[in-house]
Amino acid sequence: MxxxxxxxxxxxxxxxxxxxxFNEEIVPVVKSQKGNLGIWLLEPTNENDxxxxxxxxxxxxxxxxYEATGTYRALVDKVKDMYKSKPVLKTYNLAETKIMVNA
Incomplete structure (x- = not known):
């Protein structure tokens, strides 16, 4: 993943x-993209973050x-008048992990 x-x-x-x-316009578009498993908005606990x-x-x-279609850029641009700083995109491979439950 x-x-x-x-x-x-x-x-x-x-x-x-x-x-x-984000919730009304961005989430529905991203969820409809091929291969999307989910989308979340992480809100900072410190408003300066x-x-x-x-x-x-x-x-x-x-x-x-998804990015090649221009959809990502169009969605980011929906909130461009709200930026304090230019958005930064970072990508990650999700490592396989085993969850162990203590008995």
């Missing part, structure tokens, strides 16, 4: 609007195809 994280510094007076656009949009994909190829 593959994860994409977009770090976005948001103006403090725009946080509620960002949440609304970045919001993080986390998307999970079946494969890197699916995530790359």
């Amino acid at each position: 593959f994860a994409r994280l977009t770090f976005i510094g948001v103006q403090s007076n725009k946080m509620e609007n960002l949440r609304k656009i 970045d919001f993080i949009s986390l998307t999970e994909w079946i494969s890197k190829a699916d995530a790359d195809a």
